[in-house]
Amino acid sequence: DLIAGLQGTPQPGGQWTDVSGSGGLQAGLLNTTFTGAGTFTYRYEVNVPSCGTASALVELVVHGSVETSEPVRLCNTVDRTYTVSFTLTGGDASSYAVTGTEGTLVDGAFTSAPIPTSAAFEAFAQDAFACSLIRIVATSPCTFEDDVFVPQSFTPNGDGANDRFIIPGIEGYPANTITIFNRWGGKVFEGAGNDKEALTGYIYLNR
Numbered sequence: 001d002l003i004a005g006l007q008g009t010p011q012p013g014g015q016w017t018d019v020s021g022s023g024g025l026q027a028g029l030l031n032t033t034f035t036g037a038g039t040f041t042y043r044y045e046v047n048v049p050s051c052g053t054a055s056a057l058v059e060l061v062v063h064g065s066v067e068t069s070e071p072v073r074l075c076n077t078v079d080r081t082y083t084v085s086f087t088l089t090g091g092d093a094s095s096y097a098v099t100g101t102e103g104t105l106v107d108g109a110f111t112s113a114p115i116p117t118s119a120a121f122e123a124f125a126q127d128a129f130a131c132s133l134i135r136i137v138a139t140s141p142c143t144f145e146d147d148v149f150v151p152q153s154f155t156p157n158g159d160g161a162n163d164r165f166i167i168p169g170i171e172g173y174p175a176n177t178i179t180i181f182n183r184w185g186g187k188v189f190e191g192a193g194n195d196k197e198a199l200t201g202y203i204y205l206n207r
Contacts, residue, residue, distance in 0.1 A: 002028050002042055005058035014046035019057070030060065037064030037090070065132040066091035068125050075142040080149060080169035081114035082140045084121045095128035115140070116172025118147040147172060 002025075003010060018025040019041040024034035030042070040062065045055040069087040076082060088096045088108045098105050101123045103112040115121055117140040125134045148169040156164065170176055180189040 002030055002044070002058050002060075005042075005060065006044055006056055010044065010056070011046050011048070014044050017043040017045065019043050032062050035062050037062050063092060063127075063129045063131060064090045066096070066125055066127050066134060068134050068136060071121075071136055071138045073121075073138055073141040075117075075140070076114065077142065078168065079114060080117050080142065080144065080147065080172075082117060082142055083112050083114060084123075084136070084138045085109065085111040086125075086136060088125055091127040091131065092129055093127075096125070097127065098123050098125050100124045116147070117142045117144065117169060118172035144169075 002016065016025060016028050020039075022030075022035040022038075022040040024031045024040075025042060028044075038061075040060050042058045042060065043055055044058065045053060047053045066088055067090045069089070071084045071086045074083050074085070086109075088098075088105075088110065093108055096105060096108055098110045101112055101115075101121065103110055103123075110123075110125070112121060112123070119140075121136075121138040123136045125136065126132065146169075148167060150167055151165065165180075167178075170178075174193050177192045178189065179187060182188050
């Protein structure tokens with residue numbers, strides 16, 4: 001109801017005019033479903049006998065909903081992870097927010113942190129006006145026979161090649177258990193719930 005936008009105690013019985021031609025005004029009621037996003041102006045005019053005509057303007061800002069592009073998935077075959085990226089448009093660009101996952105959001109472009117191929121992606125996009133909450137889901141574009149790759153050996157000789165024992169994809173299984181034996185059958189490592197970086201550091205220090 002645009003009367004509220006006039007504030008004070010406006011005299012009833014006046015006439016509304018859709019100055020901007022928004023197409024959503026019927027009498028004093030505005031249906032923003034028909035206006036789209038934008039800034040619109042409406043005039044209220046009252047003709048009082050013996051006093052003449054008085055008018056006032058109401059300016060209304062309609063914020064549109066946030067929209068997102070189709071997610072783009074990129075596979076990292078070395079680490080056995082993937083990333084998801086998409087772009088936000090519409091709404092209030094200064095207050096874009098993506099929740100539900102880790103990643104970076106710069107000028108409306110979001111890129112997720114690396115995701116294990118065994119895990120699905122889910123995120124939610126919106127702005128400060130919260131006209132809509134968009135859910136984005138995706139699965140890994142990678143295709144492997146096994147989500148986890150276990151190398152058969154490594155060479156910790158400091159030459160920068162295969163110095164550390166890395167198991168790509170293991171971080172996707174936080175309940176894992178690992179036991180490593182040397183060539184003579186002696187146990188050199190045993191642990192549970194390791195991500196690949198923690199495992200890498202331990203094996204490197206105990207080579």
